[in-house]
Amino acid sequence: MIVRTPADLGAAIRDRRKQLKLDQSTFAKQIGVSRQWVIEIERGHPRAELGLVLRALNALNIRLDAAVDQTDRSLSSAIDIDAIVNKAKKSRP
Template sequence: MLIRTPADLGAVIRDRRKHLKLDQATLARRIGASRQWVIEVERGHPRAELALVLRAIDILGIRLDATVGPETNEPPSDGVDIDAIVASARKAKP
């Protein structure tokens, strides 16, 4: 699945951070950002600084793939099912 919105990306970052058992403050320190910045990114803030987002993705071990090719709705066989992560995050909202 493609990440289509800042909220989709935030859900992936939050899910991976939790999977690695990192709290927001620890991730923020590793990125060189504030905890508030991590909170905003995880909530899908659309104006997050790209350099920090890329640093977060790198620190969390998230693979960023910019492949150009035919569109498909199938998740990569060796990747994370982003559809499931996003659906889970949407269900968790109050």
């Protein structure tokens, strides 16, 4: 699943918690937060503390992958400074 919004992340957390047959209270106790925090993160609360989010993901065995999307068009037009320098060196008399 590609997570692009807080709501996407909340849905992933909720789905995995349910797969593990954990209710919100039990999960909250497991990671040291309130049940209300679990409710908010599962609803996509955009201001959740990152440390707590990472703790929740770890408890659910959800891997966070910070891979770079190689299909990003803006990167394909990047300037290769090494190629420019090498070309300039070769053209000198």
